[in-house]
Amino acid sequence: MRIIDIHPHIISDDATRYPPAPLFGKRSDWSQERPCTVDALIAAMDEAGVDKAAVVHSSTTYGFDNSYVVDGCNLFPDRLIAVGSVDVAAGDAVPVIRGWVDKGLKGLRIFTGGSTKDFDPTELENPAAYPAWEVLGELGVPMCIQTGPIGLPQVTDLAKRFPKVNIILDHLGRPDVLDGPPYANADSLFALADIPNIYLKLTPRIFGDVKKEKASAETFFPKVAAAFGANRMAWGSNFPTSPGTLADILATAKAGLASLSEADQQWIFGKTAQTLYPALAD
Structure with a gap:
């Protein structure tokens, strides 16, 4: 089975060439405690058996400067593509997006909160960002959204x-998901199932949560696959943000999805990623 990771991160060891300037003014702990250069990511992928990856820019390290994720991924065009971040509500968002895409960016991400800031969804309802969204549709660039x-x-x-x-x-x-089947507390997630352009990224957080209290991988993931279809689900390691080796993170994901059919697992571990990012299909 071909393995593609759509959520690792990379951090440069050259702070002069790629100076940190974190979004919200606070740098994430993980990016300082366990940074991973692009070369280290490739080595970890080789060890884990991960074929390709869509590398997600670290907003909590570099803000809206996508230089390292673009430069790093361009060093390994047969293995990596870059997913970056821009201020989508800025007046120059459209030319900025076009400029990064010209440099190799294949996807974008909005970070509304997380390890360094509480979630603030108001950024997602700002009409000033609509031109940026229009150009994403024109260019065929997908958007990741980090929110609760x-x-x-x-x-x-x-x-x-x-x-x-x-x-x-x-x-x-x-x-x-801690209430367990039928997962009523996650109704707001399952309410999205009928919207065909919403995809789900499965990362270590959910594989950890389904081991707690009344939840289980065997009851949760089949429900998600039945609602959304495995062709709208994709695996992302969150390495090195999530602790552990890439090989260990992948092994945990495989164990968590073992109750799904082999066909569904092929979608989650590779084919959905190639749908979202056609450059990964080359």
Whole structure:
């Protein structure tokens, strides 16, 4: 089975060439404690048996400067593509997006909160960002969104307003699954299933949550696959943000999805990624 990772990160060891300038003014702990250069990522991928990756820019290290993720991925064009971040509400967002795409960027991400800031979904409802979304649809560039359940109404609006843009929900939107079957606390996630341009990114967070309290991988992931289809689910390692080796993170994901059919697993571990990022299919 071909393995493609759509959520690793890279951090340069050259702070002069790529100076940190974190979004919200606070740099993430992980980027300082366990940084991973592009060369180290390739080595980890080789060890783990990961064929290709869509590398996600670290907003909590570099803000809106995508230089390292673009430069790093361009060093390994047969293995990596870059997913970056821009200020989509800025007046120059459209030419900035076009400029980064010309340099090799294949996807974008909106970081509304996480390890360094509480979630603020207001960024997702700003009409000033609509021109940026229009150009994403024109260029065929997907958008990852990092938010919690609080932002899912805004995600729904964007998905319906811009049906040509595939939206990838980081960490499944961090659903509450601890109540167990039928997972009523995650109703806001399952309410998105009928919106065809919303995709789900499965990362270590959800593989950890399904081991807690009343949840289980055997009851949760089949429900997600039945609702959304495995062709709208893709695996992302969150390496090195999540602790552990890439090989260990992949092994945990494989164990968590073992109850799904082989065909579904092929979609989640590779084919969906190639749908979202056609450059990974080469």
